[in-house]
Amino acid sequence: MAEIIDGKLVSAEVRKSILSSVTEFKEENGFVPGLAVILVGDNPASAVYVRNKHKACLEVGMNSYEITFDKNVSEDVLLAKIDELNQDEKVNGILVQLPLPEHISEEKVINRISPDKDVDAFHPVNVGKILIGNYDFLPCTPAGIMELLKFYNVDIKGKECVVIGRSNIVGKPMALLLLGENGTVTVCHSKTKDLKEVTKRADILVVAIGRANFVTKDMVKEGCVVIDVGINRLENGKLCGDVAFDEVSSVADKITPVPGGVGPMTITMLLKNTLTAAKKQIKK
Numbered sequence: 001m002a003e004i005i006d007g008k009l010v011s012a013e014v015r016k017s018i019l020s021s022v023t024e025f026k027e028e029n030g031f032v033p034g035l036a037v038i039l040v041g042d043n044p045a046s047a048v049y050v051r052n053k054h055k056a057c058l059e060v061g062m063n064s065y066e067i068t069f070d071k072n073v074s075e076d077v078l079l080a081k082i083d084e085l086n087q088d089e090k091v092n093g094i095l096v097q098l099p100l101p102e103h104i105s106e107e108k109v110i111n112r113i114s115p116d117k118d119v120d121a122f123h124p125v126n127v128g129k130i131l132i133g134n135y136d137f138l139p140c141t142p143a144g145i146m147e148l149l150k151f152y153n154v155d156i157k158g159k160e161c162v163v164i165g166r167s168n169i170v171g172k173p174m175a176l177l178l179l180g181e182n183g184t185v186t187v188c189h190s191k192t193k194d195l196k197e198v199t200k201r202a203d204i205l206v207v208a209i210g211r212a213n214f215v216t217k218d219m220v221k222e223g224c225v226v227i228d229v230g231i232n233r234l235e236n237g238k239l240c241g242d243v244a245f246d247e248v249s250s251v252a253d254k255i256t257p258v259p260g261g262v263g264p265m266t267i268t269m270l271l272k273n274t275l276t277a278a279k280k281q282i283k284k
């Protein structure tokens with residue numbers, strides 16, 4: 001049976017170290033880092049994410065500012081709020097919870113956040129920096145996965161790494177980070193021919209598709225490290241990942257569960273990015 005990669009455990013460890021860094025930061029600078037999170041509309045899942053981010057900030061001693069807008073808010077009003085937060089010295093990181101209502105351009109909104117406060121690392125400036133390997137922030141989910149691999153001593157160098165999914169938020173940056181650690185990386189997507197033939201080669205398989213139990217035992221090589229990013233809700237209300245956990249864990253060497261694997265790391269990396277942003281802004 002595979003070893004379980006315990007995201008809750010790693011997340012708690014990383015948060016402990018963030019808490020002590022925040023304490024040190026406060027002693028040196030007389031204030032604590034602050035994160036502003038903007039929520040537009042009443043999407044219940046988004047509201048839960050925002051609440052969890054708020055709680056996590058308080059847990060590590062940071063300030064959290066929650067700004068909510070009605071779903072009909074105009075794009076101009078939202079952009080003006082971002083301008084205000086860009087100038088606000090108490091705010092070191094800004095995050096706009098996605099998705100946004102259709103009448104608001106996500107691209108415009110992301111591009112309006114100052115790259116120095118872009119703790120999601122979605123701004124084109126930060127994306128470009130990641131591409132050339134000289135970055136300040138990493139997108140939270142792939143960064144969290146790298147922490148998990150490090151914690152469980154998974155060596156990436158020279159390994160066959162396969163990423164399923166090519167989103168800007170998970171798949172693409174994940175592939176770049178694995179490449180940066182000298183993995184031999186293949187990225188698969190919905191047009192990939194004979195997916196199983198590719199995934200069977202993987203020493204490290206990262207799955208970020210959004211389809212319940214998609215990756216089955218026959219797609220995975222014996223001894224593979226399997227990272228399941230997917231969050232899917234089944235008809236019975238239970239959460240599950242993109243990987244058929246029970247059967248794949250009988251062949252994998254290590255595997256992340258859903259929930260309790262990648263998920264807890266994502267917010268933790270957001271806290272880390274906010275601290276990094278605050279330190280960087282102090283130096284300016």
Ligand code: NDP
Pocket residue numbers: 141164165166167168169170171188189190191192195208209210211229230231232262263266
């Ligand atoms: P997107 O919908 O943006 O991307 C999904 C990707 O999967 C696309 O690249 C798509 O290919 C690919 N794909 C879809 N179907 C197949 C298929 N049959 N075979 C191969 N590839 C396929 O999703 P995200 O990257 O935003 O999220 C992926 C999952 O991860 C979701 O379940 C999401 O909820 C979860 N997630 C979890 C987080 C966490 O903190 N744990 C954070 C972020 C996301 P194509 O490009 O060709 O369409």
